[in-house]
Amino acid sequence: MKSASNGSGPKIGFYICHCGTNIAGTIDVEAVREHAAKLPGVAVSKGYKYMCSDPGQEMIAQDIRAQGLERLVVAACSPNLHEETFRKAAAKGGLNPFFFQMVNIREHASWVHEDKAAATQKAEDQVRAAIHRVRFHKALEKKRVPVHPDVMVVGGGIAGIHAALTAANAGKKVILVEREATIGGHMALFDKTFPTLDCSACILTPKMSAVKGHPNITLWAYSEVTKVEGYVGNFKVTVKRKPRYVKEDLCVGCDACIDACVFKEAKFPDEFNQGLSKRKPVYLSFPQATPKVVTIDPKTCIQLKTGKCKMTCAAACDRKAIDFGQKEESKEVPVGAIILTTGFDAFDPKRHEYYGYGRYPNVYSALEVERLVNASGPTGGDVVLRDGRRPEAIGIIHCVGSRDEHTNKWCSRVCCMYSLKLAHLLKERTGAQVYNFYIDMRTPGKTFEEFYDRLLKEGVQFVRGRVAEVNDWAMTREEEGRLVIRVEDTLAGFVRRIPVDMVVLSQGLEARKDALDVRRIFNIGCGSDGFFQERHPKLAPVSTFADGIFIAGACQGPKDIPDTVAQAGAAAAEALALVDAGHVEMEPNTSRVVEEECSGCKSCVPLCPYSAITFDEAKKKASINEILCKGCGVCAAACPSGSIRQNLFEDDEIFGEIEGVLS
């Protein structure tokens, strides 16, 4: 398999991966190998079934040593997957890891083309480009930069709580930032959790108080991240702390101010109870709110709106905690790693007009029902409809805003199970006839199917079919005054009209409405579904394309509590691995100014988004701070005299690639 080096310049080793049949099935790997063997400078040209395997890497390392290879080119999968692997193989053989270039012939060729000849041609062209380019490579070193040991967690739902506690228990200082007045997230709304039916509050609230009491955790609730600067290991995060108009360190959440509020009756929709009850302008979201500090809502408080209130609340506070003069604060903190656990938004069922949510009072969203069946909810767990009646028949409609071309295409993963849970609770509380309308039952978790089986035995009705509409048009006497669910029962094979008193819409999960803004702040990506994009769906599920920023929970995609907690643990472990290492190695693709060539024209200076380029007034030349440079290369492209070089992307290297690909 060896061919003599046929040309001057550095000795190049070329390797092509078959990737089983992933590459070899579409690309004639032998032809590519032969083509490469004939190119100038190529001393070794070999193929192997799995280049990334140990034997594959070992082969490279041995060849480097035995043949004195000076450059390495591997044609395999995406460099985003295995560039690091082969750099290490090069280093193992004693070669500077940056004397290496990777060619992507799997994601960019064998997987996307069917015409074998054309795919092979493409592979040969791209291989030639890399071989041309690699000759210009220079030996480089990764810089080591110390890492700040603190960790920030953004989002205080169950994912954020678990991640924060895990990192804090490992001895790290953690800052937990939560947008709402209290941590707890969606889980705090639930009565029971599927499939074990354990009480949500019973398992969540101890963790919430553990956060509050943990010496290593700083909890910033009612706060939002507004800016993230820096880079892996050395972020500088700006957090906006919204005014609660209550001094957090003085308030004990005693409710005296709430009782004393000039509004004798609660008048404003209570967000925590999904608007099913009312609250006052000064409020505590729920009894276990953490931190247990009241909040004054500036939109409804008379004093904050008009400045003309008797301020009975302030008078009632013996700790003098109420402070109407409180201002928004901005804090800047350095951290080494960031974990994003910002959760999800429930699908707004108003978007499905034909289910009548918002038009018919007895059509409920699932989140409303979670509060309605909750012992600490607006009715104390008593299922009373908006019109005061108790339901005798209840229809639960699955997949509202899920698996739907018009809204969200994905399965929201949790709705089947929470619908079963709600069916169980509603039947238990009301004795009503409960129908579940489903497209497919998806119960693939531990003991989930058993729970479904239990519901079937409990006498809950299951109708397979996507509900066409819900309306109040009665065709028979039985339907008078009720809601009618019209559905094609696909198992029975006919269209049914089922009159019920209450409809529950099992809303799907979607990305937060501001996910796009948030991801810009953190410089990570979103998938086409709007959820945060993980670095790799299988191998890096909690990492992102921004090093040092991790994601966990439903902000990455719909998932249930067990999966969320598992991911949060994983994200915490990744963050710990990063900060515990004490330093990070930076990709050396930074730019530099060749001083003697620089005319000092300053064209590059304003282009750098990281202010890494400064103009040295003494030398009258530009200079680049390597630590601040993130390696985009925009300055190198702009330098009108060609005096800026970007490592790994030098002009000669790219021109070499262009020449190679077209020669």
Add this chain to the structure above:
Amino acid sequence: MNYLYYPGCSLKGTGRAYDESLKAVCRALGITLSEVPDWNCCGATAYMSVEETRAHALAARNLSLADAAAADKGLKRDIIAPCSACYLVLAKTLHALDEQIETRVLVERALKAGGLDMPKAGLQVRHPLDVLVNDVGLAAISAKVKSPLKGLKLAPYYGCQLVRPYAAFDDQAHPVTMDRLMAASGAECVDFPLKTRCCGGSLTGTVPDAGLRLAYIILKEAKKRGAHAVVTVCPLCQFNLDGYQDKIAAEFEEVAMPVLYFTQVLGLALGLSERELGIQRGIVPAEPALAGRR
């Protein structure tokens, strides 16, 4: 604002009141309609299921003429088709020409034989409801309302073809555009779950038992919900619901429910006369329901 206008056969016959009221409303709102010269039958609902390609060619002739007229007179390339059947058929042909290469080739050949060009990309078929709400805008219309129809309760009835299958400007199952337009006219729309249910279509002619029953269901429900009149966007719906009420009375019960075009209601609110709007053409007289509401 100027648009191409494709009236179709109904508006020249049974639906004359729709033609009169639409033109009157457009005049009042400063919209110019230029009738497509030498237009022909759209093919209606039946032809497409009998001979699809020829039906497309038939409809494409209208599109071609419209496009040529637009180019000639420098008009906006939007065709207003008030009849739901015309609207759907023309839109379907536009889609077919865009998406089905075989149809495109055959239709192009047919047009060429007739000395016509293919309609160019960007030509649109629009329903007047869409144009009024989305181009003119509710705010502009509200500003021109002279006599709001206070206390007039309407059952908004959209029929089937306006929003299905394309749903170009409203929800397929629960459209609301007309509800909003009627609200802008000062009238009140009752919650009407049957707004897209079948009016009987051509069954009133072919299988009268079935057709009349379907029309009756709609009328009865409108009455039950307290509507003074049904308001519609389609000449066939209007005809079925309005024209057979004597038979419905004989077969089921007396409903006495006037059936108006949305353009007539809007015209009244804009201060136009009943005569201009063809109110008198209704078989079930609408005048009693309208009396004192302006």
Add this chain to the structure above:
Amino acid sequence: MSAKPKVGFYWCASCGGCEEAVVDLAEGVLDVVAAVDIVLWPVAMDFKRSDVEGMADKSMTVCFINGAVRTSEQEEMVRMLRKKAQFVISFGSCANSGGIPGLANQFSKETILKFVYEDCPGVDNSARTRPQTRMKDEGDRSLHLPVFRDMVRSLDQVIDVDYYLPGCPPTPKLIMGGVQALLSGKLPAKGTVLSPDVALCDECPRKDSKPTDLALTEFKRPHLAPIDPEKCILAQGFLCMGPATRSGCEALCVKGNMPCSGCFGPTSKVRDQGAKLVSCLAGSIAAKETPEIDKVLSGIPDPVGSFYRYGLPKSMLKRRIDN
């Protein structure tokens, strides 16, 4: 025969300014003349083609050739001179990269001839006569005219060149520098441009007045607005090619309160001066949205003429492609 080095000067498609530049050496020219034998200088002395043909190969020490190559005569002469000379110095912008004549590469040969002999206002040629390469008069004598080639070429696109003297024209200082290097035998690497390999801003007297962030909102043209004689010209919104142009002229134009128009060509690290100017200038404007960007850029009415004023034949595309 003296042992003094033999020197030749020749011109192709050029304005004659380069010849003037030699004369501009002033007293310096006497030193040169004293040090060398001028064996060819058609602009100043009477030399015939046959004189060149008669020279032995490599008998000339050095030949300075200015002007771009457009006609067959120019091509033939430079090919011959290449053989007769040990060193060929490409002299001035036109020889180096096509210069102003090179802008003709934006048009086809037919377009040019048609304009010059038919369409140009002031031409009276109702017979549409065009010059022919060969004709006979009544006396049966034949007259040859050179062929007008399809495009303009730089000297090094026709023959091998040893060194380049940049500029339109090269400055006396640079010429003297080049001559002295040759006479002293202290020669740089072949292919070197005999001028500092750093951009003009380096020696620009207004360098300090250039702000770090230009954030230009418009481009102005020098004949339409006054230029502040103190401040960086680019910062005032006038197209100045200084950042992408090799230095060595000592900022002559800037000192005359005119922007640099790029005659020295790019530095050695740049392969296409125009492309680099596009990259650098576009980076200096403030706009972010396409319409705004286009509005600012509309202040550059002729990008090709501006960015390739002296170098279209040497650009990567070489001439307008009609595809």
Add this chain to the structure above:
Amino acid sequence: MTHHDKKGAGRFEPRIVAFFCNWCTYTAADLAGVSRLKYAPNTRVIRVMCSGRVDPQFVLDAFSRGADGVLLGGCHPGDCHYAEGNYKTLRRMRLLERMLKDMGVSDGRFRLEWISGAEGEKVKTVVNDMVAKVRALGPLDLPGKFKDWDSELEGLARSVHASSKEAAHVR
């Protein structure tokens, strides 16, 4: 790279050099691969960290070396991994496009597209669309044109060469 006509009587297969930014478009192309989308095999991808690294010289060089089209893919405006590198790309490329037009390179041979890391599907549609459009324009073949243009020099090169025994410097 084999030339388009190497396949014999087959249709013209354009050669498109694609500069993809690592964070968005390159990742999107990876995603297209993972999703096994199928698209035209005519692009040759050159990876850069940011579309802002793409020097207009690269685009011209690609054309001059035989590309029939050049595609530049970056992150959507506002989404650049490097804050705003793509705005710089946009400005440069607007000016470059004008210059290309003046130089007679047809519209459609150079294309700038914003393709986010999630838009694997867009890689497919953009590549297919561009290949179809460039195919319709036909080959650009600058290396071939350069050769044709220089054919007018062959006569004198030969005759002057022949006039001497010694011709070391003549091209």
